[in-house]
Amino acid sequence: MSKLVKAEVLIKEAMEDLNHGCYNKAVSASYFAIRLLTEHFIPNLTTTKDDKIANALFREVERRVNRRKAEEMRYTYLFLFSERKRADHRADLFEKEEAKTIVEKAVSFMEELKEIFKS
Numbered sequence: 193m194s195k196l197v198k199a200e201v202l203i204k205e206a207m208e209d210l211n212h213g214c215y216n217k218a219v220s221a222s223y224f225a226i227r228l229l230t231e232h233f234i235p236n237l238t239t240t241k242d243d244k245i246a247n248a249l250f251r252e253v254e255r256r257v258n259r260r261k262a263e264e265m266r267y268t269y270l271f272l273f274s275e276r277k278r279a280d281h282r283a284d285l286f287e288k289e290e291a292k293t294i295v296e297k298a299v300s301f302m303e304e305l306k307e308i309f310k311s
Contacts, residue, residue, distance in 0.1 A: 195232040199225045203302060206295050215291035216279040222298035223276030226269065229302050233309040242273045256308055265308075268301050 193201075202225035209218035227245065231237060234248050246269045254262035275294050278284045286294075 195228040199228040215286035218291045219279040219294050222295045223272045
């Protein structure tokens with residue numbers, strides 16, 4: 193299965209998790225969807241460290257669009273990573289509205305990334 197297909201599956205599962213009240217799972221799946229999509233579009237990554245992936249994303253988006261968009265995309269990537277850590281490794285529990293907002297951010301990020309890399 194390609195990373196692109198897996199990313200699409202994960203974001204759909206995140207939306208289903210929201211509907212079933214599995215808010216932490218939705219947040220986690222959202223992050224992994226955007227990470228796999230990023231890895232799909234930047235296949236030469238030599239790291240698995242999230243901050244380094246965010247920096248590689250920044251460079252590619254800056255080259256294709258502009259610095260402002262690159263900063264926005266990096267910020268969103270790192271925000272979603274931080275929320276995933278909260279969902280998976282902290283005592284925090286996400287509520288419905290917060291999880292929904294995070295999933296929506298991930299969906300928007302994925303749409304933007306596809307648009308940027310389609311050319």
